[in-house]
Amino acid sequence: MFGFFKKREAATPAPANSDADASPKVPRAADSPLGELWIDQNNALDQADRLGLDALAAADLRQFISQGYLVIPGAISEALADQIVADAHRVRSNPGDYVVRDKGAYINPAHIEEFHLGHRIIDLYAVSAAAREAVFTPRASRLLNLIFGEPALAIQSLYFEYGSQQAVHQDTAYVVSRKPLALAAIWIALEDVQPGTGELCYYPGGHRLPHDLFGGTRKHWIQSQDGVEEHQRYLKSLRERSEAAGLTLETFLPKKGDVLLWHADLPHGGTRISTLHTRRSYVLHFAPKSVKANYMSRIGADYHEHLMPTGDGFSCRHYALAKMRPDGRAPILFDGGISRR
Incomplete structure (x- = not known):
């Protein structure tokens, strides 16, 4: 059975700045079993107003708190977007550098002659300098740092x-963490998105729906414990509860270079595909640097974080980032067993 409860009121307000020139004293994540961030507390907008931010940063933060997402038009250049696509397409000439999945299963990249609907290249930032450059743009990095209260780590x-x-769905149902709500995502448009291509859709404000817990305790679905029927019930319930709350499903038709950031619990998905036109995009999930990803313990001594000048960084399960070559590519650490078949 599912469990339900409201998100908690903040126990104390965010501290005000003592120096107008100092960095904002952003609250840390709340101490809760679900790892709720300070932005999830009922008085988060009041806390945000006391941070002394410039007008743009304040507007971005208020939008994210109230609606659960933020769109940044033209966050990356068209040239950078084109380079990311070119680096992804290099999988056909250098398949040994890539990890690919198809509808949840790892596949041999050497078999990719043309991309299919289910293909996903995993952790492209480990083999593409352009993919790394596109992630922590100033406005996106600023927002991630504000909501986390510390630098952000791209974990996949x-x-x-x-x-x-x-x-x-909500990302918390599938991206597993010891602090499920200490999570955010970014969607980068690598071309102008056309209607009918399975464009992204979401329920603004849906991140504040009451929690829907698997087994009464977990945000994430475990197939062996919960079963497929419970998963289908969760998906159906999420749509019904969003609509019952008066939320309206919106679609995202960005231009090349636009970026969408969203909250861990924002209900979102992909619309029905009615045309086989491409919808090239690059999606990442983030955690605060202090939280990291669950796979850190499985990787052990091979775990490494590749840090950027902003203080933000990257980690991943699939590549040995500590052994990144001068050409900006890291060797594969785990490819789902493809290399051993």
């Missing part, structure tokens, strides 16, 4: 050639 990424046509 997916490159899509085509739309996903995915049911409306």
Whole structure:
């Protein structure tokens, strides 16, 4: 059975700045079993107003708190977007550098002659300097640092050639963490998105719906414990509860270079695909640097974080980032067993 409860009121307000020139004293994540961030507390907008931010940063933060997402037009250049696509397409000439999945299963990149609907290139940032450059743009990095209260760590990424046509869901149901709500995502448009290509859709404000817990305790679905029927119930319930709350499903038709950031619990998915036109995009999930990803313990001594000048960084399960070569590519650490078949 699912469990339900409201998100908690903040126990104390955010501290005000004592020096107008100092960095904002952003609250740390709340001490809760679900790892709720300070932005999830009922008085988060009041806390945000006391941070002394410039007008743009303040507007971005208020939008994210109230609606659960933020769109940044033209966050990366068209040239950078084109380079990311070119680096992804290099999988056909250098398959040994890449990790690819198809509808949840690892596949041999050497078999990719043309991209199919289910193909996802995993952790492209480990083999593409352009993919790394596109992530922590100033405005996006600023927002991530504000909501986390510390630098952000990209813990996984997916490159899509085509739309996903995915049911409306919350990332917390699938991205597993010891602090489920200490999570955020970014979607980068690598071309102008056309209607009918499985464009992204979401329920603004849906991140503040009451929690829906698997087994009464977990945000994430475990198939062996919960079963497929419970998963289908969760997806159906999420749509019904969003609509019952008066939320309206919106679609995202960005231009090349636009970026969408969203909250861990924002209900979102991919619309029905009616045309086989591409929908090239690059999606990443983030955690605060102090939280990291669950796979850190599985990797052990091979775990490494590749840090950027901003203080933000990257980690991943699939590549040995500590052994990144001068050409900006890291060797594969785990490819789902493809290399041993």
